[in-house]
Every structure is written in structure tokens, then in C-alpha cells.
Amino acid sequence: MKLSVLFKRIQHAVIQMPELEEEMEIRGITCNSQKAEEDSLFVCIQGNRADGHDYIEEACNLGASCILIEKLVSGGRMLKFPENVAVVLVKDTREALAGISRIWFGSPADKLKVIGVTGTKGKSTVAVMIREMLESLGQKCGLIGTIEHHLGNEVVTSQNTTPDAFTIQSYFAKMVEAGCHYAVMEVSSQGIKQHRIDGIWFEIAVFTNFGEDHIGPGEHASLGEYRYYKSCLFEQCRIGIGNLDDAQCSYMFQRKCCTKYGFTCREEEGQERGFRNSHVLTAEKISFLMEGGELKTVFYADDRKYELALPGKFNVYNALAALQTVSCLGFEREEAGDVLKHLVVRGRMERVDAGENILCYIDYAHNAMSLAKVLKMLRIYEPERILLVFGCGGNRAGSRRSGMGRVAGELANLTIITSDNPRWEEPAKIMADVEEGIKETSGAYRMIQDREEAVFFAVEMARQGDILLIAGKGHENYQEIQGVRYPMDDRELVRKAVRLAAQKRQKKEQTECTQTLL
Incomplete structure (x- = not known):
């Protein structure tokens, strides 16, 4: 060119x-x-x-x-x-770069209906839900997200939530070439701040929620800056969909010209919050069930019943966001919602088989806000105990570490503090920061730096009726140490721990049997 x-x-x-x-x-x-x-x-x-x-x-x-x-x-x-x-x-x-990239690839986003999802938590789950719903309705849909990128005929491992502008445009071009009519993408505040989505017109933009995160060196200077950049997405969309139960929803849509739709788990009048009642989707009669060793959620919206394979009220919010999106695109919510019965999102309250007696979940919760939500949600299902394994990432705001420690001490029965992605920091220092927070509570805890050893200890400790939560890394299949990514997957750690625990029990039983015979 x-x-x-x-x-x-x-x-x-x-x-x-x-x-x-x-x-x-x-x-x-x-x-x-x-x-x-x-x-x-x-x-x-x-x-x-x-x-x-x-x-x-x-x-x-x-x-x-x-x-x-x-x-x-x-x-x-x-x-x-x-x-x-x-x-x-x-x-x-x-x-x-954003402008040059659009020209280089021939403005491929103009040939797609692009849906952007932003918020502190829930972006990945909502984006996957939207894509799965559209695909179930016979609509070919691409995905750019934290977990992976679906480009129509190709799946690419993700390196970050919102790629650089050139990569985004190249992905859109591949989607168009593959015959996609829709594209859903997670939009991070950093992506907005760094002009990665400049020039992209979104058919729909979705706001999930807002909480303190991504404040520190290399991220955002303040909570106000973080919030501001989130809100910028709604200046470049035709339809904006927001979580009306989040205190920052009104800020996100303040002085924005997009058509506004909302979702809520409350039964307040939408008009009181600046939204027409006909534009609000409300979840009612929410119930949390444990069936066949699985945690499930049921709710009603517009007198229709929806079943979720994913547990927790926050996943009801995620489902509402996705249902409202497909409705705004002109599809029937009830038909699209059928996929929720079996939908699993990698690393987002993902059930991992840990044997008959243990309910084990992998989740990406990596700050105090998300960890508290998950642990409080698990309490609703009334387990005997909650065992928690987690660590904190390096080169991120240090304030989140003690906060996560306090949450763990208050809401888990036993916490195993371990290493996450230390990046360029010393794992022991990060763990010590977490420990400062948990010491402020009466919660029981252990410090085990090796993540594999920590998971094995938790599996060994788990009893029938317990729920084991391994938090922080979610979908990631690596551990980053001093700039190098080493293979590590929490799912495989659990499976290996289950095998080793079984072998250990079997060996113990054989020894006891031998001693009895002697």
C-alpha cells in the first residue's frame, strides 16, 4: 500500500x-x-x-x-x-496506529455488527454467552476476548483482553473473510485509553459492573480515570446496555446519545433511573440449587424460566446482559437462552472433576471484589466447608493483596496462600502482603509457595460436603516468573492431585492390611 x-x-x-x-x-x-x-x-x-x-x-x-x-x-x-x-x-x-490499521485492512469492522462488553468483572462470561447464543441461532459470530479469540474458522490463544489496534483489525478482517456477520469483543479500560478501539463503531455496548481494580503503575492513575475510560465506550455505540443495579451505571450513560437499555435483579421502576420500563429486563424468583453434585441457578424474566449451568447471582446478571443484547439485535430471548442450561466458560466458575466427594471449581477471581462475590455465592449453597487456594499477581497494585487476604479470612474456612503469576516480583513478598490481610481476621490459613503443592494439600484436606475453590488464574495455562511463562494449568494440577491422593490412600490401605495380616 x-x-x-x-x-x-x-x-x-x-x-x-x-x-x-x-x-x-x-x-x-x-x-x-x-x-x-x-x-x-x-x-x-x-x-x-x-x-x-x-x-x-x-x-x-x-x-x-x-x-x-x-x-x-x-x-x-x-x-x-x-x-x-x-x-x-x-x-x-x-x-x-488505529487509523492506519483500519485503512490497511479496509475497515473490516464496518462489515460487521460489533458488540463491545466492558466492566470490571463478567466481561468474558457475557461475551461468551452472547457468542454462543448467536451461534445457536444460526448466526456466525467472531469473538475477541480474554480467554481466546474466535475468528470464524480459527481459534487463537489470547494474550490480553483487548489486543493492539493492528491485531484487532486483522482479526475483524479474518472474521469477515470467514463469513461472520457479528463480532463480540471484551473492551478493557486500558484498551480504550491506549486507542486500541478508535474508529470502531459498536452496534451495542454492554456495561456489566464497576469496582476498584487496575489502579497502579502501568494501569490507571486513579479510580476516576479508570471509570472515565470505561464510560468512553458508550460514546461510540448505537445501543448501550447497562447493569441498573450498579451504582456507576448512571455515570456510564451520562450525556451519552446511544439508545439505552438495562437489566436488573430488582423490581424498581426503570424510569426512576432514566430508563424506559420497556427497555429493562428484570430477573425474578432467583433460586440456587445443588443437583447431581452440580451447582445450578434458576431465574425468571418476562415470565419465562431460564436455567443456568453456572452458579451464583452474578451469573444471573451476566445472563441478563447477554439476553438483553440478543434481544436488541432482533432475536427471541427465550430461544437464545436455551444455551445457558449447558454453557461452561473456561476458568469462570468452571467445575473440575475432583472425585465423588469434592466439588471443585476454578475461577479467575483475582481481586477482593470478585473473590468476595464468589465466596459469598458459594455460602448460599451451604457447603460443610469452603477451602480456598489463591495467590496474587506481581507487578500489580499492592493494595489488592491485603484486601484479598481479608476477604479470604472472613469467608473461607481454610485458605492456602500460594503463588500466582509473580512476574518480576518475589513470590514470598507477594504472599507476605496477602498474609497481612488474613492476619486481621480469625480465618485459618497455610502458606505454601509451590502452587502444585498447595493444590495437592487442598485436595488431601477436602472432605465430602466441602467445596474447593482455586482462584486467580482461571483460564490461564501458564505461570509467569521473571518474564518467562512456564506451563501450568490449575485443572491439570487438580487432576494430578486427585490421582496422587488416591495412590497415597491406596498405599496406606495396603500397608494397614499387611500389618493386620502380620
Whole structure:
């Protein structure tokens, strides 16, 4: 593609342009200097740990013919460029990348009805529910999310909730090519802040809930900033759907021009909260059941019964969000809701077989808000005990650690504090921060740094009637230590622990039998 075409709608300044017989042709775009190729455009992105402006020489050595920058000085030194490359300056390279990416792929989002889901919790579950509902109705739907990306004919492992702008546009292009008419995507506040969804018009945007999270270095400077960026999604959608029971719902829709729909588990009048009653979906007669060793949820909406394979009231909210979405798209809620009976979302209250006597669930709860919701929900089912295994991630706000410790001590019968993704921090230090919080309660706990050992201990301790919750990592199949991701999956840890526990019991029984015979 001609360089002038890429920058036709981007405000920019040409700093350097080599003399060529013909206009420069760009054959690829990348933000990773190591992936620069012959005649490619290298976009310098200022990240939390690295600055693309420091890797210009590497990109040029690999063949990049054009460099996109947002500053001329880096690290106190003037940037230098080879004479044979073009250099273009913009105010914000992330913002420019979004516009360039749309042009590069031919604005594929315009050929899709895009549904965006934002909120502190529930994004993944709601997005999966919407996709499964549409697919069950014969509508081909792509998905961009935390767990994985469905691109029509291809499934890609996810690295983060909202990919960079170039990747998003490439995914939309693949969806269009595969014949998708719909695309549902999780939209993080960071994704909005970093211009990753710039220029995408959403048919529907969904707000699930709001809580304190993602505040700290490399994330958001304050709760107010976090909330503000969440709300920005509703400035670029036709229909906005919000959780009316969340205190921040009115803020999300304040001065927004989208048509507003809502959902609630209360029976208050929607008009009192700025929503027309006909635009509000209400859940009633919610009940929580334990059938055949499974936790289930039942509720009614518009006098129709819905059954959920997923436990808890928060999943009723998630289901309402998905049902309201498909209804706004013109489909019947009741027919779409049939998928809820059997729907399982990886790492979101996912049941793992841990033997006949143990109810074991894997969940992504990784802050105090989500952990408290899950533990309080499990209490409703009246287990004998709740055993909890969890840790906290490194290089994240330290305040969440003691908070999670307090929640665990107050709501679990036994907590095993272990390692999560320590990233660049020392696991023992993170665990000590968690311990400070749990010490403020009377809750029983153990400290076991090795996550596999911690899971094995919990499985051994579990008795009939107990519920074992392993929280924090959810769908993840790795553990990140010092920048390296090592294979680790909580499901496999549980299964291995069950096998080892069974072998240990069998060996003990054989020993006792031998001693009796002697």
C-alpha cells in the first residue's frame, strides 16, 4: 500500500523522506522491531517496560523503510535515522496506529455488527454467552476476548483482553473473510485509553459492573480515570446496555446519545433511573440449587424460566446482559437462552472433576471484589466447608493483596496462600502482603509457595460436603516468573492431585492390611 494512502486521514509531519523514483510502498506494519521486514512500517510505541523509539536501529537493520514516531528525543538524546528510511511524526503513535490499521485492512469492522462488553468483572462470561447464543441461532459470530479469540474458522490463544489496534483489525478482517456477520469483543479500560478501539463503531455496548481494580503503575492513575475510560465506550455505540443495579451505571450513560437499555435483579421502576420500563429486563424468583453434585441457578424474566449451568447471582446478571443484547439485535430471548442450561466458560466458575466427594471449581477471581462475590455465592449453597487456594499477581497494585487476604479470612474456612503469576516480583513478598490481610481476621490459613503443592494439600484436606475453590488464574495455562511463562494449568494440577491422593490412600490401605495380616 502506498505510504500516502496510509497517512491520508492521519494528521502527521514528514521529518525525513528519501529520494525515490516512485512513491514508497509499504508491505507490512509492526510494533515489534524484531518482526520488521523489508519495506515495512515500524510503529514506535511507548510501553510500560520498553520504548519502541529505542529499537529504531534494529527495525531498520531488518528492512523497515518507514518509522512512525511521536517524539524526536528519547532518553535525553536526539533520535537518529538511516538516510534511506522515511520518518513520520505524529502526536500519538497508538492513536495513529488505529487509523492506519483500519485503512490497511479496509475497515473490516464496518462489515460487521460489533458488540463491545466492558466492566470490571463478567466481561468474558457475557461475551461468551452472547457468542454462543448467536451461534445457536444460526448466526456466525467472531469473538475477541480474554480467554481466546474466535475468528470464524480459527481459534487463537489470547494474550490480553483487548489486543493492539493492528491485531484487532486483522482479526475483524479474518472474521469477515470467514463469513461472520457479528463480532463480540471484551473492551478493557486500558484498551480504550491506549486507542486500541478508535474508529470502531459498536452496534451495542454492554456495561456489566464497576469496582476498584487496575489502579497502579502501568494501569490507571486513579479510580476516576479508570471509570472515565470505561464510560468512553458508550460514546461510540448505537445501543448501550447497562447493569441498573450498579451504582456507576448512571455515570456510564451520562450525556451519552446511544439508545439505552438495562437489566436488573430488582423490581424498581426503570424510569426512576432514566430508563424506559420497556427497555429493562428484570430477573425474578432467583433460586440456587445443588443437583447431581452440580451447582445450578434458576431465574425468571418476562415470565419465562431460564436455567443456568453456572452458579451464583452474578451469573444471573451476566445472563441478563447477554439476553438483553440478543434481544436488541432482533432475536427471541427465550430461544437464545436455551444455551445457558449447558454453557461452561473456561476458568469462570468452571467445575473440575475432583472425585465423588469434592466439588471443585476454578475461577479467575483475582481481586477482593470478585473473590468476595464468589465466596459469598458459594455460602448460599451451604457447603460443610469452603477451602480456598489463591495467590496474587506481581507487578500489580499492592493494595489488592491485603484486601484479598481479608476477604479470604472472613469467608473461607481454610485458605492456602500460594503463588500466582509473580512476574518480576518475589513470590514470598507477594504472599507476605496477602498474609497481612488474613492476619486481621480469625480465618485459618497455610502458606505454601509451590502452587502444585498447595493444590495437592487442598485436595488431601477436602472432605465430602466441602467445596474447593482455586482462584486467580482461571483460564490461564501458564505461570509467569521473571518474564518467562512456564506451563501450568490449575485443572491439570487438580487432576494430578486427585490421582496422587488416591495412590497415597491406596498405599496406606495396603500397608494397614499387611500389618493386620502380620
